Amino acid sequence: MFQQISILGPGLLGASLALAMKERGLCQRVHSWSRRAETRLQAMQADWCDAVFDQASAACEASDLVVVCTPVETIIPLIEQVTPSLSPEALVTDVGSIKGLICREAQSLKVNFIGSHPMAGSERTGMAHASHNLFDGAACFITPLDGDNEAEIAQLQQLWQAVGMRVVSTTPEKHDEIVAHISHLPHLLASSLCAYLARMDANWKGLAGGGLRDTTRVAAGDPTLWKQILEQNHEEVLRAIDGFENELQALKGALLDKNTPELIARLERGKQFRDSL
Amino acid sequence: MFQQISILGPGLLGASLALAMKERGLCQRVHSWSRRAETRLQAMQADWCDAVFDQASAACEASDLVVVCTPVETIIPLIEQVTPSLSPEALVTDVGSIKGLICREAQSLKVNFIGSHPMAGSERTGMAHASHNLFDGAACFITPLDGDNEAEIAQLQQLWQAVGMRVVSTTPEKHDEIVAHISHLPHLLASSLCAYLARMDANWKGLAGGGLRDTTRVAAGDPTLWKQILEQNHEEVLRAIDGFENELQALKGALLDKNTPELIARLERGKQFRDSL
Secondary structure, X not given: OEEEEEEEOOOHHHHHHHHHHHHOOOEEEEEEEOOOHHHHHXXXXXXXXXXXXXXXXXXXXXXXXXXXXXXXHHHHHHHHHHHHHOOOOOEEEEOOOOOHHXXXXXXXXXXEEOEEEEOOOOOOOOHHHOOOOOOOOOEEEEXXXXXXXXXXXXXXXXXXXXXXXXXXXXXXXXXXXXHHHHHHHHHHHHHHHHHHHOOOOHHHHHHOOHHHHHHHHHHHOOHHHHHHHHHHOHHHHHHHHHHHHHHHHHHHHHHHOOOHHHHHHHHHHHHHHHHOO | OEEXXXXXXXXXXXXXXXXXXXXXXXXXXEEEEOOOHHHHHHHHOOOOOOEEEOOHHHXXXXXXXXXXXOOHHHHHHHHHHHHHHOOOOOXXXXXXXXXXXXXXXXXXOOOEEOEEEEOOOOOOOOHHHOOOOOOOOOEEEEEOOOOOOHHHHHHHHHHHHHOOOEEEEOOHHHHHHHHHHHHHHHHHHHHHHHHHHOOOOHHHHHHOOHHHHHHHHHHHOOHHHHHHHHHHOHHXXXXXXXXXXXXXXHHHHHHHOOOHHHHHHHHHHHHHHHHOO
């Protein structure tokens, strides 16, 4: 499918993609670049990696696919930096959790960029947790813009399908609206719940059951990465918070008014949604 | 430890307790009663059960321990009903998720009642999911009142310790405050998040990653049981919601004001709490 691919920032997603592509014979060679020397050393010892570079541009030379897997704030600067070294036909994508800003800015660069967002992250980051089946059965957004090359869109779609994903094509703006609700809001709620409980008696946490652990697992995610995601998607995130607050207010109202049918109806609606996940 | 125990309402918790006690030789005989004929039939076929009764009072005759495992609203009515059949020295406890109302009302009955709350529930209810190691390593509240018999308090504590639990003794009111925060609030947030997302495009849920599934798992709990818990603990639950709303407002403020240090500090505080769970 590809001769040579470049993974810029091989963490959980990038290293897993390289593993999955190698295992399925989807590429011949994998080049990688990381900002940190320690990660470059790790990549040198990894089976999926054929060559490690100190400079991102050198890692991208002659590749037919470049996948940018760095934190969202650094995706565009990195693409700008490597653009002069890219083959004219190289396809560039990313795995960032927001798409609007990235896709709009990439459009003004001389590069064949189409955004991707595989929904296969985890609160456990880093190459050490990489797995060739990380993507199996999960959803992947691709967010082409009007005028993007149809063959390249098809190629990107086939790539994610080939590593086991269900691919959904939508606009960057719609993507950002959807993930604000199904990913960023749940993260914010888990994180705020933890930040709130952190102010209580420290002994309480030893008393919690499995429910609290599940509900808050994602709050262990890296604050620096999440701050970037939330800031870059802040309009949609704020809208999602507002909607959630209204829902919580209504449930509080049902409790305050001792409106049992209303309380049950709301819990029932929540259960039905959860059972259907 | 006990000659004969009675489990009233053997669901996940009651059947697991009987299993755990039998396996550890903590009781000779287990009597059980259920409201539903179907559950009585199931109990008749279960290894942990020696006799099944149609009447709760008959199930309690000559027992030295009675454990009430029914939904919280029915605990006091059931204790009232069986009181005339109890041995004078029988110890009565429950596994209800709220303690204030139950313990206050039980105090006016002629019964040796001390409240318990093993934090070992699950969104999966029913005898079919019972396990002899359900309680292993989990916390259990006991909520004796002033004037309760010291020997009985010690016996109850030893029982929960013997099935593997870490026992914490506190007042019913303190218990209700704590679980409002570490159990009822997380449930409400998960449920409200699901109820909110249920109003969105139905296709969105197929796009969610593992984070949303974890965050909302508890929302699959039985709405009828949860409505009783939330209503019986509604003062503490409302207080916990208010506190959480303030936390969420502050995080929203940091996003609105693009106050990055504040946003990171809040995410960091949440992560630290979660990592320490």
